[in-house]
Amino acid sequence: MSLLSFRGVSVRYGSHTVLKDVSLDVAGGEVVGLVGESGSGKSTLARAAVGLAPVTTGEILLDGRPVPNRGRARPVQMVFQDPYSSLDPRMTVGESIAEAMRERLGKEARRAEIARLLALVHLDASRADDLPVRLSGGQRQRVALARALAARPEVILADEITSALDVSVQGAVLNLVRDMRRELGLSMLFISHNLAVVRYVADHVAVLYAGEIVEYGPTARVLGAPQHDYTRHLLAALPGAVRRTSSGNGRPAPTSALKEQT
Amino acid sequence: MRAARVLLRPVGFAGFGLLTVVLLVAVFGPVLWDGRATVIDTGDLLAGPSGEHWIGTDNLGRDLFFRVLVATRLSITLALAATAIGMVLGVVLGAAPMLTGRRVARFITSAVNVLVAFPGLLLVLFFAVVFGVGARGAALAVGLAGAPAFARLCHTLLSGVSERDYIAAARIAGVSKFRILVRHALPNIAEPLIVNATMAAGGVLLTFSGLSFLGLGVQAPSYDWGKLMQDGLNGIYVHPLAALGPGIAVVLAGLAFNLTGEAFAAAFGIDVIPGVARVRAVRGAAGESAGPAVAAPDPEPGTVLSVDGLRVTIPGARRPIHAVRGVTFAIRDGEAVGVVGESGSGKSVTALAVARLIEEPVRVDANHLVFAGEDLMAADDPASLRKRLGTSLVVVFQDPMTSFNPAHRVGPQLAEVGRFHQGLGRRAAFARAVDRLHAVKLREPERRARQYPFEFSGGMRQRAMIGMGLMGTPRLIIADEPTTALDVTVQRQVLALLGEVRGDTGAALLLISHDVSVVTEVCDRVLVMYAGLIVEELPARDLGTLARHPYTRALVAAVPDMETDLTRPLAVIPGTPVDPSDVPAGCAFAARCPLADDHCRAVEPPLQADAAGNRVACHKAGWPLPADSAEVTV
Numbered sequence: 001m002s003l004l005s006f007r008g009v010s011v012r013y014g015s016h017t018v019l020k021d022v023s024l025d026v027a028g029g030e031v032v033g034l035v036g037e038s039g040s041g042k043s044t045l046a047r048a049a050v051g052l053a054p055v056t057t058g059e060i061l062l063d064g065r066p067v068p069n070r071g072r073a074r075p076v077q078m079v080f081q082d083p084y085s086s087l088d089p090r091m092t093v094g095e096s097i098a099e100a101m102r103e104r105l106g107k108e109a110r111r112a113e114i115a116r117l118l119a120l121v122h123l124d125a126s127r128a129d130d131l132p133v134r135l136s137g138g139q140r141q142r143v144a145l146a147r148a149l150a151a152r153p154e155v156i157l158a159d160e161i162t163s164a165l166d167v168s169v170q171g172a173v174l175n176l177v178r179d180m181r182r183e184l185g186l187s188m189l190f191i192s193h194n195l196a197v198v199r200y201v202a203d204h205v206a207v208l209y210a211g212e213i214v215e216y217g218p219t220a221r222v223l224g225a226p227q228h229d230y231t232r233h234l235l236a237a238l239p240g241a242v243r244r245t246s247s248g249n250g251r252p253a254p255t256s257a258l259k260e261q262t
Numbered sequence: 263m264r265a266a267r268v269l270l271r272p273v274g275f276a277g278f279g280l281l282t283v284v285l286l287v288a289v290f291g292p293v294l295w296d297g298r299a300t301v302i303d304t305g306d307l308l309a310g311p312s313g314e315h316w317i318g319t320d321n322l323g324r325d326l327f328f329r330v331l332v333a334t335r336l337s338i339t340l341a342l343a344a345t346a347i348g349m350v351l352g353v354v355l356g357a358a359p360m361l362t363g364r365r366v367a368r369f370i371t372s373a374v375n376v377l378v379a380f381p382g383l384l385l386v387l388f389f390a391v392v393f394g395v396g397a398r399g400a401a402l403a404v405g406l407a408g409a410p411a412f413a414r415l416c417h418t419l420l421s422g423v424s425e426r427d428y429i430a431a432a433r434i435a436g437v438s439k440f441r442i443l444v445r446h447a448l449p450n451i452a453e454p455l456i457v458n459a460t461m462a463a464g465g466v467l468l469t470f471s472g473l474s475f476l477g478l479g480v481q482a483p484s485y486d487w488g489k490l491m492q493d494g495l496n497g498i499y500v501h502p503l504a505a506l507g508p509g510i511a512v513v514l515a516g517l518a519f520n521l522t523g524e525a526f527a528a529a530f531g532i533d534v535i536p537g538v539a540r541v542r543a544v545r546g547a548a549g550e551s552a553g554p555a556v557a558a559p560d561p562e563p564g565t566v567l568s569v570d571g572l573r574v575t576i577p578g579a580r581r582p583i584h585a586v587r588g589v590t591f592a593i594r595d596g597e598a599v600g601v602v603g604e605s606g607s608g609k610s611v612t613a614l615a616v617a618r619l620i621e622e623p624v625r626v627d628a629n630h631l632v633f634a635g636e637d638l639m640a641a642d643d644p645a646s647l648r649k650r651l652g653t654s655l656v657v658v659f660q661d662p663m664t665s666f667n668p669a670h671r672v673g674p675q676l677a678e679v680g681r682f683h684q685g686l687g688r689r690a691a692f693a694r695a696v697d698r699l700h701a702v703k704l705r706e707p708e709r710r711a712r713q714y715p716f717e718f719s720g721g722m723r724q725r726a727m728i729g730m731g732l733m734g735t736p737r738l739i740i741a742d743e744p745t746t747a748l749d750v751t752v753q754r755q756v757l758a759l760l761g762e763v764r765g766d767t768g769a770a771l772l773l774i775s776h777d778v779s780v781v782t783e784v785c786d787r788v789l790v791m792y793a794g795l796i797v798e799e800l801p802a803r804d805l806g807t808l809a810r811h812p813y814t815r816a817l818v819a820a821v822p823d824m825e826t827d828l829t830r831p832l833a834v835i836p837g838t839p840v841d842p843s844d845v846p847a848g849c850a851f852a853a854r855c856p857l858a859d860d861h862c863r864a865v866e867p868p869l870q871a872d873a874a875g876n877r878v879a880c881h882k883a884g885w886p887l888p889a890d891s892a893e894v895t896v
């Protein structure tokens with residue numbers, strides 16, 4: 001079980017400070033939600049962990065050692081928001097996944113491994129030969145997850161992975177995230193601006209505001225009894241969630257039955 | 263498939279045809295006509311055009327027409343060789359910054375920029391002198407001189423591709439820089455690169471002929487078109503065709519490359535939605551400047567938009583795509599109507615069709631389409647219709663970045679609407695633009711008006727877009743996923759702003775969203791679309807509780823909210839949406855519906871209204887859903 005630890009991380013671009021002294025731990029097997037408005041630095045924090053953003057001060061450690069950003073072994077993997085930009089349009093699904101594998105495998109072994117990874121994300125093995133154009137947004141996002149898993153990561157950074165998806169698909173991807181976490185014991189930093197989504201998948205929540213973490217705690221506590229004004233503000237901004245209680249007019253609550261599904 | 267599209271354009275057809283002829287002559291010319299081009303006719307030196315020698319003879323009495331044909335091979339070969347040299351060098355220089363350290367990269371990029379700024383011809387002459395007179399030296403010179411432009415193009419294209427997440431993903435996976443370049447970056451810029459090389463080949467041909475003409479290129483006894491022109495120059499006043507003949511060949515061949523390249527460029531750059539005009543921001547719909555030009559069947563008084571039997575058909579590669587298959591609805595003055603449904607259900611296409619933003623070859627049919635008393639289906643070219651419609655119909659798109667012209671400052675883009683539709687002067691229009699930016703609560707509107715779209719955040723762009731809509735007095739605002747790309751707080755502000763705007767102007771709103779909760783909060787009524795049809799219409803406040811269509815109920819259930827049961831998997835809608843080019847018989851939702859039976863699969867349920875005016879298209883509307891539907895994943 002691995003611990004991803006941000007210690008006093010600051011990221012500065014020129015004179016513009018994007019992250020200020022951020023400290024955050026993602027414990028082994030745990031999902032930490034990261035919420036905050038766009039521009040608050042959520043993606044930068046994730047990108048810094050995989051070497052895509054320059055860390056000005058502070059350090060990012062995996063089990064006490066700096067996260068490796070060289071060589072083939074990359075225990076921290078990232079999944080991106082836009083499934084239409086995150087797969088090379090000219091590579092088949094199988095090629096994309098194989099590229100992320102740690103060791104070179106023989107043809108047969110590779111095929112089997114691709115099939116195993118596709119099965120993990122509930123895709124048929126025959127999809128390996130498809131180009132991304134043949135896939136829907138939700139399917140692409142599954143492939144992106146499979147590619148991340150191909151590197152046998154200890155931590156996955158999921159950056160708004162459901163924001164570009166239809167609600168009908170979002171649910172399936174979120175279920176998948178919960179399955180994977182349960183079955184593979186993955187740790188995850190789950191970034192989203194959707195509080196209901198974070199509430200559903202995360203054990204702990206960190207609230208980022210203007211590059212600083214203003215609140216952190218167990219999900220139920222942070223979203224149920226927020227301490228910081230900004231967190232309260234975020235909660236108040238939720239679209240007046242449809243109150244889906246079976247209203248007293250005798251009709252069946254339409255959702256109850258469908259919820260049994262899956 | 264794309265190649266076929268190239269040939270279908272007149273430009274492509276002409277260019278491709280011409281290029282084929284030129285290449286055939288290049289390949290077979292010397293084989294077929296070398297004899298006739300070299301035979302010396304001492305009785306006919308420096309003759310003018312005649313029946314025997316169409317464009318005359320040279321100083322040895324050789325037939326010039328055949329010499330031009332035979333020269334095609336050398337001219338084209340040299341041009342292609344020079345282009346290839348330029349391209350290979352350009353790609354190496356352009357790609358090097360991706361592989362080297364930051365310092366070296368910066369040095370290469372600046373060097374390339376300096377060279378690009380250098381006059382091309384000077385560069386060619388300089389290199390020609392360095393490499394010495396002759397065909398090989400000239401090819402190197404022309405190629406080298408062309409390299410900087412290719413390098414810059416390559417660099418620009420690569421920078422664009424490098425931003426894509428799949429490159430980042432490859433880096434995170436530990437793929438080497440070189441492999442990323444070769445496997446991901448280069449293949450994805452190959453198309454534009456080759457298209458540009460094709461067009462450049464035309465220019466290279468011209469430059470090369472110039473060199474030969476100056477005596478720096480091909481040397482006797484070899485000859486290319488430039489050399490022939492040089493030879494013909496002496497007699498230009500007596501026998502102009504001797505010099506013009508090879509000149510015409512140069513022009514034709516150059517044109518062949520250019521037109522072909524251009525046709526390919528047009529085909530590759532084709533819009534994602536063919537036929538949907540890439541119109542900017544806000545486009546008008548009904549008559550401010552001019553009154554209603556066409557008397558329209560006035561539906562009901564107080565109705566701002568009335569749509570009856572709207573169908574949109576997109577010509578597809580194999581089969582036509584029926585994106586909208588007969589949609590009927592109306593919006594009353596000041597009303598807010600939401601449209602929900604999965605992507606691909608036809609929401610956006612409906613909105614674009616209503617705003618008349620769809621052009622050929624996409625077909626829009628409707629029994630009627632009336633906006634503010636004006637018949638939008640009346641034959642009319644969309645441009646003049648839009649002008650007449652003025653600013654009373656406003657469209658706000660999901661991503662305002664694509665709706666603003668990135669090359670212009672924001673203020674003037676707003677002002678343009680005022681000048682175009684309201685006949686305001688430059689100053690008045692700009693003042694109004696600033697005022698409108700203020701109205702949508704942008705801080706420091708004067709300063710903002712002078713900034714470019716990319717200097718705005720997503721939320722600010724969306725406000726500016728709405729501000730653009732407020733240059734006039736809208737009667738209907740069509741907003742297609744206006745908040746999807748924004749986060750909760752900004753989303754909230756934009757929705758509040760739309761609300762305020764409606765309060766101030768009394769405009770109606772057609773809000774398209776896949777977010778059921780947003781629609782519930784903002785709208786009075788909701789249309790639910792599936793597979794290009796409206797399957798249910800009901801008051802927004804009843805969406806969560808009183809929806810009767812299984813699809814609507816599934817959509818609502820799929821959205822997690824702050825009360826969702828954490829111990830269970832989230833509800834999902836099994837299966838995938840219908841392929842709009844292959845809609846099944848019967849109910850389109852049957853394959854995913856827990857209530858479907860044979861009757862559903864055979865007979866399409868009609869959209870039926872009840873006494874309250876709510877509509878639903880389902881044979882089993884309101885039936886309880888089975889509790890134990892099979893386990894499914896999308």
Ligand SMILES: Nc1ncnc2c1ncn2[C@@H]1O[C@H](COP(=O)(O)OP(=O)(O)O)[C@@H](O)[C@H]1O
Binds near residue numbers: 584
């Ligand atoms: N240019 C196009 N080429 C092919 N199909 C298209 C094109 N534009 C739209 N469509 C199809 O039309 C249908 C409706 O699309 P759209 O209106 O964008 O749906 P929505 O807005 O509900 O997501 C979809 O199936 C989509 O694939």
Ligand code: SF4
Binds near residue numbers: 855857859880882
């Ligand atoms: S008509 Fe039948 S298949 Fe279609 S939604 Fe209603 S019950 Fe389901």
Ligand SMILES: [Mg+2]
Binds near residue numbers: 605606609610743
């Ligand atoms: Mg859409």
